[in-house]
Amino acid sequence: MLELIGLLVAFAVIFILRFRNFDFAGSILIAAGIIGVTSGKPLTIFVDVLVETVGDKTTWELCAAVGLITVFGYALKETGHMVELIDRLRSFLPSRFLLALIPALFGILSMPGGALMSAPFNEPESDRLKLKPEHRTFINVWFRHVWYWASPISPSTLLAVSITGVALNQFIAVNFPLFLLTWVIGFAISWRWIQKEEKTEVRERDYRASAVGLSPILVTVALTLLSIPVWGAVLVGIGIVILIRRVDVGRAAGFFRKGVKLDIVAAVFATLFFRYMVMAAGSVTLLLENVLSMGVPLLALLIVIPLLVGTVSAQPTLGIGIVFPILMPLVAPINVYTLTLIFAGIVAGYNASPLHLCLILTNQYYRSELHRVYKYLVPGTLFLFLLMVVYHSKLAGLW
Numbered sequence: 001m002l003e004l005i006g007l008l009v010a011f012a013v014i015f016i017l018r019f020r021n022f023d024f025a026g027s028i029l030i031a032a033g034i035i036g037v038t039s040g041k042p043l044t045i046f047v048d049v050l051v052e053t054v055g056d057k058t059t060w061e062l063c064a065a066v067g068l069i070t071v072f073g074y075a076l077k078e079t080g081h082m083v084e085l086i087d088r089l090r091s092f093l094p095s096r097f098l099l100a101l102i103p104a105l106f107g108i109l110s111m112p113g114g115a116l117m118s119a120p121f122n123e124p125e126s127d128r129l130k131l132k133p134e135h136r137t138f139i140n141v142w143f144r145h146v147w148y149w150a151s152p153i154s155p156s157t158l159l160a161v162s163i164t165g166v167a168l169n170q171f172i173a174v175n176f177p178l179f180l181l182t183w184v185i186g187f188a189i190s191w192r193w194i195q196k197e198e199k200t201e202v203r204e205r206d207y208r209a210s211a212v213g214l215s216p217i218l219v220t221v222a223l224t225l226l227s228i229p230v231w232g233a234v235l236v237g238i239g240i241v242i243l244i245r246r247v248d249v250g251r252a253a254g255f256f257r258k259g260v261k262l263d264i265v266a267a268v269f270a271t272l273f274f275r276y277m278v279m280a281a282g283s284v285t286l287l288l289e290n291v292l293s294m295g296v297p298l299l300a301l302l303i304v305i306p307l308l309v310g311t312v313s314a315q316p317t318l319g320i321g322i323v324f325p326i327l328m329p330l331v332a333p334i335n336v337y338t339l340t341l342i343f344a345g346i347v348a349g350y351n352a353s354p355l356h357l358c359l360i361l362t363n364q365y366y367r368s369e370l371h372r373v374y375k376y377l378v379p380g381t382l383f384l385f386l387l388m389v390v391y392h393s394k395l396a397g398l399w
Helices: 002-019 024-037 045-055 057-078 081-090 095-106 115-128 133-144 155-164 168-193 207-225 230-244 249-259 262-281 283-292 298-313 316-331 336-352 357-366 370-395
Strands: none
Touching: 002 024, 002 262, 002 283, 002 298, 024 045, 024 262, 045 262, 057 081, 057 115, 057 207, 057 230, 057 249, 057 262, 081 095, 081 115, 081 207, 095 115, 095 133, 095 168, 095 207, 115 133, 115 357, 133 168, 133 357, 133 370, 155 168, 155 316, 155 336, 168 336, 168 370, 207 230, 230 249, 262 298, 262 357, 283 298, 298 316, 298 336, 298 370, 316 336, 336 370, 357 370
């Protein structure tokens, strides 16, 4: 019981501190401390978790990737490349579509915190339209995560269909209308923020220049899809910017010195430490075992447990690994509708979680206040999730 209380208190502390704009890394480390102390395990758990966090190459790869992403954004901004690219794309697309397309394009990159890559690209247009920080954050986070329902290369989707044995093309076919609905909800929420777009000078569309301008992004995305480590792909993207803009060695070195945002890298490390602490303490597993033993209706379990685990884990692949092995025996044989119902809960909990790295990093980048972002993110997420619950639970025969 103490473990469960500690888990709940830890998340309450995170919410309270974050809503007071307390430093994220500090908030998450305090919460990890609460979970460790109440885990009932020797205090050496802190040393064990720290060793595991530091010893995992994923920690260093992710920290390096996030650090280089901030350098990438800095280089694009300081060279004027980003502003010129957005200006060219503006001749093709209205602002509201441009602001949505950029994070969606980066959303193809399957990495925690990847929304940090699109945030700098959306900044010039957001500045021109005088969008509030919370509006910028919502747009960047929401449209980055539209691909869960239609991407054949999303690791989370691939893991879910692999575990359950559902065909990937069936999953995408069933959920494609919901993929479109995600775009509609995002535009419905953000449309009124751009009541009237400022008129800009009409220029001839330069397709070649636009392609060259997009090349750092497209090459980075392509290399990632070819299984090149994200940090390596981003490093290549930085190199392309340096070549295109003909930056000398001294100035290029300055990009790496000035562009790294250490507070963001610290937030990534703290998040990974917290995740390992939750796993070492066994709090989530204990929570699920207690809920399952209470005789709760099946549909309620399929809704609540994925939401809780998605929120706690703040990582869809981790949530899938925890939830599906536990819930699958309750709904065997599983079908595409039951799969999506569980999957949607994990994704919804993840999207709105205060531990969601994309939300954290975008929130810090734009200096927005989390409770103001939640005014848009939580209703949009809940509305989409409720529609999915009705749609999939009815077709799965769960009511």
